[in-house]
Amino acid sequence: MAKRDLRTERIQQERKQWRKDHPFGFYARPTKAADGSLDLHNWVAGIPGKSNTMWENATYPVTIAFPEEYPAKPPKIRLPSGFYHPNVYPSGTICLSILNEDQDWRPAISLKQLMLGIQELLDTPNPTSPAQEPSWRAFEKDKVEYEKKVRQQAKVYADKH
């Protein structure tokens, strides 16, 4: 039996679904390899901050890497390193239960659900599982400073109009 590559198949389906229907302001697409061909296993995506929050008017870029065991294992989604958010590690790795195979990852979670989950996390950080110190300290102790820093960051990733 020719072994079907479930990973690639699933990613293609995800791509199809995403094209058909994706939430407003988001983008997600496979990267291009050096020779110009599509690299289905590594994607780039953008997550807009929710409007009426301190994250608004900006789209935050993430990279998505699908491991060989996907969808049995979750994809690795990373923000730029040094991203200012209590639940983002200094490397940019996002600490979110649905992205953790030992916690709430299920094979049936779609890319759309993941993207929306991360968008949700931006404005509602989980202070009980901090992943970096500066923003967590500010979030807990000094909300003004926190907001200032977040807005500064939003400017860096601001939408171009």
Next chain:
Amino acid sequence: MSEDFHCGSEPESEEEFNSEYESSEFEYEDEAYLDDDNMEKVEVHYTFQVSKTRMGTPTHRMKYMPVSVEDVQKSLDDKVMQLNQILQIGIDECRILLIEYDWNDDRLLEDFTSRKTEDFYKASGIISDLYAKKDNEDLLEKITDESFECNICYNSPSKKRPLEAFRLQNCNHPFCTNCYIRFIQEANANSQLLIRCPNSECNHVLRISEIEQLSEYDWQRRKKLDDQKQLENKERARVPLTEDQIREKYQKNEQDSDLSDFSDLEIGDPSEVNDSDSKKDSNDNKTIDNVEVEPAKELFNFQERMLLKEREERERRRNSTLLSKYWFNATTMYCSKNYKNFKNCPFPDCDSLVMQLGFDSSTVATLAEYTKRLLIPSVQCSHKHEFCYNCLKEDHSPCPCAIVKKWERKCKDDSETAHWIVANTKDCPKCSSPIEKNGGCNHMVCRSCQHQFCWVCLKDWACHGNMNYNCIMYDEGTQEAKVEQEKNRKSLERYMFYFRLFANQRTSFEKDKKFLEQFESRIQEIQRNSSISWIETLFYRESVDILLRARRELMWSYAIMYYIDSKCPRQLLEGVQCTLSHQVERLSMLFADTEANLNLRQKSKFLNYSSMVKKSRDSLKETYLDCITNGIIKLTRI
């Protein structure tokens, strides 16, 4: 310092009273009771042969049972059944609850009675059977509805090809079977025990019966594939093979057959007997019928290879299906969480476990107490490997664990170098660098600080002037230093003496082992040539074991001698040591002198000698125990 380890010489009255109850009849009754009730085959072992020595010292034996992972699985199953008898909510549910509560049924029952039933179920991922389907319903179904889509691979059934889907009994989230199987495989690889439905909103935990259905499905499918492959191979086999292919095929079979010939004869291993063996055998037999078995050219350790092969076989079986792998994970997790009661055999390639069952004593209840009394918990796994339950090293009786630790550290580090320095050098009184006087007069000049002093009294040389040697006069301080030096020197000598004995025994042990390994392969050769049954050469193997074990015990008995207070009477211990050492040498000589082909004729001699060694070993062990627990000897330097 020695007080801690020296246990009261006068017997406690309570202890004496109780030890009367521990007469052998009672123990037998105890075992028989276990036999009937709990498991089909219970073999309770003890760390010591008797509960009382001939001198009447209680031995406080540790009870234990050599088990395999499969045995533990069985006992876990029993636990599930017991819980179900109380809760009456179904075996699968009980199993999930027990896994969730780390097999702690007390805590589980407490929660069950104190919490609301609904909440309790929901928190555990077991939804009560409100919208449950009927039992035994096939959870696998062929879906033909084209609007259905598996949410993992996004495949849909077509008219020609229906999609096989699987759903949990209590939820309605079907996914295609392949995806489900891969999902569980991945969870197994991560040793995940609580596997939840792949749908993100669903909190249902997969039950064993559900995993079993998938597992069965998966196995059938793989079997079908295998059969197909075999058929293809048969087709291909009609094409003539090249020379290389033939060689490869037959050489491989020869190795396998070497071992499978003996696999039925190996004794004392309960885990070996199982159904899948016959399956494997029938496969092997097909190919080896016509192959002539050549004697193996290279020398190998027969026992170790057997062990490795058995282990591989067991591992294959454990990994063979989703269910077996899942159960294996559950069991090993249980064992590692209850590490106090389960220890893995430390020998390479041995995967047996030893389960502690408590103590045959009214005063000792924990392992810590046991070792504190300088008793040695030496146990034997189901492959007859002897090891210490406390330090997980090769058995070191009659030497208590604390002393083994000390001794090994002493041998390893350079504390003896320090002793030598203290015994043979003096420190410069100014910069305290050690100086050895290897000749010349007493006028010393330190190399490092140029200080001049007198070797005898260590005072500044200036005060000696030209002639007044006042250091010959007696002075308290220097005298003490001399006594100290003398003591160190003696201690070093003593250490070197026992270390030489220890090291000598150790090298003999290693040499004997090597020699006998070579011998063993020759025995096999003879056996093949003269068609003697395997069982008839068994005495040889047993004698080897006895010899090696005796050597090891002798070795450790020397180590302990170093720690015995020099004021204590040692004649008794030295006596038994002497006897054993004599017997061991005699048996060793018999091994060395006997030609391989004469071995069988000497059988009675071998049996005779080795039984003598065995007797001496027992008496050595007993004497040491007596002497230590009754305070005849005290241990120092601990």
